[in-house]
Amino acid sequence: MGETAATGGGRAIRWVTTTQDDAWVEQEPVGFGPVTGMPNVFLDPEHPQQRIDGIGGCFNELGWDALALLPDDDREAILADFFAPGAGLNLSLCRMPVGANDFSRDWYSYDEVDGDFALEHFSIDHDRETLVPFIRAAQRHQPELRLWASPWSPPVWMKRNGHYACAQPGPFQNAENGLRPEQVALEGTDTFRLEPPYLDAYARYFGAFIDAYAAEGIAIEMVMPQNEFNSPQVFPSCTWTPPGLAAFVAELGPQMARRGVRVFLGTQERPHDEQVEQVLADPDAGAHIAGVGFQWAGKGSIGPVHHAHPELELYQTEQECGDGRNDWRFCRHAWSLMKHFFGHGVTSYAYWNLALLEGGVSRWGWAQNSLVVVDPDARTARFTHEYHLLKHVAHFLQPDAVRIPTFSWTGHENQLAFQNPDGSIVVVVANEMAEPMTMSFLLAGELFTPTLPADSFSTFVIPAG
CATH class of the missing domain: 3.20.20.80 (Glycosidases)
Incomplete structure (x- = not known):
């Protein structure tokens, strides 16, 4: 299901999924790995958008x-x-x-x-x-x-x-x-x-x-x-x-x-x-x-x-x-x-x-x-x-969280991302395909690459670095 914290080292990224038949399932935490190609999604906490009231x-x-x-x-x-x-x-x-x-x-x-x-x-x-x-x-x-x-x-x-x-x-x-x-x-x-x-x-x-x-x-x-x-x-x-x-x-x-x-x-x-x-x-x-x-x-x-x-x-x-x-x-x-x-x-x-x-x-x-x-x-x-x-x-989401931009050069525009006051980042992403989909997310030079279940929603919680 992607590079785990144990194999990827560093911060453990919490991962929760929901499908039509199986709601709010805690997956094995994900870890960061090396950047080996073009990421699917760039996370940009350097340009915060609106505060979530x-x-x-x-x-x-x-x-x-x-x-x-x-x-x-x-x-x-x-x-x-x-x-x-x-x-x-x-x-x-x-x-x-x-x-x-x-x-x-x-x-x-x-x-x-x-x-x-x-x-x-x-x-x-x-x-x-x-x-x-x-x-x-x-x-x-x-x-x-x-x-x-x-x-x-x-x-x-x-x-x-x-x-x-x-x-x-x-x-x-x-x-x-x-x-x-x-x-x-x-x-x-x-x-x-x-x-x-x-x-x-x-x-x-x-x-x-x-x-x-x-x-x-x-x-x-x-x-x-x-x-x-x-x-x-x-x-x-x-x-x-x-x-x-x-x-x-x-x-x-x-x-x-x-x-x-x-x-x-x-x-x-x-x-x-x-x-x-x-x-x-x-x-x-x-x-x-x-x-x-x-x-x-x-x-x-x-x-x-x-x-x-x-x-x-x-x-x-x-x-x-x-x-x-x-x-x-x-x-x-x-x-x-x-x-x-x-x-x-x-x-x-x-x-x-x-x-x-x-x-x-x-x-x-x-x-x-x-x-x-x-x-x-x-x-x-x-x-x-x-x-x-x-x-x-x-x-x-914590009080006073802000939305942060995401962008993609590979057509992946199915996510929202937020940063909490404690520095943690919350990424919510959907896979609307009828089959699992591997996606890579780049944050400050670090990459994590989960495989999203078919027809699912996922939330990733990245602790502050």
Whole structure:
């Protein structure tokens, strides 16, 4: 399987592999050997790229409901694996919704009293059954857990269509939302009511959310104004135009600044970097924006935004969700997403559903993947392929790790590499061939040459030299 530490001498390189049938297998450590030809991959720690701010997932109601079915010890073991430093995934920077999202039990907001501009009826009582205990359970294992938040829909009285959704269910969706034809909203329009009293009240609504969670011992450090602001959905959603978003960010920014909370623009789910530029160019909004979040087809706009605004922090905000099958094919697709987003400068990567019931079907009829799948009858759980892939990337990363470039003259561009503050280097590489593949990696004049299993992911941990 390559030159071992015993035969190669010097530092022993830890090596872990995952295939479709055999996950997280510790291989014989690899050692460095002589340079005898052109390496396949050059590792370049001399030119560090972005610092990795954290890797995480999203706290969704249906995830907590799934985990709640498990025996207490089993649930705690999974949460420890997710969040305890060094245990499994090392999740440290997670997302949460502001009110209902598409994997909530059903629609709700924190204030559904029509015309309550004073927010006298604002309350997060609903969250005390699900999101608050979910986050607190994670905090027990990771006290330094960091959170950011975004809404899927404002309260319905703040919207022009008077409904939490923007689209009617299609024939493939086994769910109803009660939206009438005249309430359908369209991409490229502002479903939010942009009159000043509504903009002001909604900005204060965000502030009340931050304050209410702070009172629960849960600090939220950043917000984005809207999940997928282009997308009219059958579940909670709200479309915005860039000028509409700019008008809201101008109100939101001061409310968040008073609380020490950053504002990012997002989530951007279209390959239209000009939409980001329009909001940034607005003098009343641009000054409040510290970063931008991208997901789904937004991956097509991250490159131009990163090039034009190297000063902005960029987050990948939601991994594409799959179809509930949790199969190896989609795991390989997830790897392509990781390479794309990290390669274009993101400092954070967010998986989506931490846990779901078998099949992963939402209240609105969409089946999605998750890191853990719970069998509701047997009350047992299993880790999915994507869990193990995320572990290959996240498990060995230390706080303040940086991505380092890799390059190849032989067509091998299927890896990511990071350097930890202690000097160790983490290399994650895929072999997508149906047969084993020998690859050579050059680091500071030293070569290691493992033979990667067929159709596999490998992580190599190189100690500091």
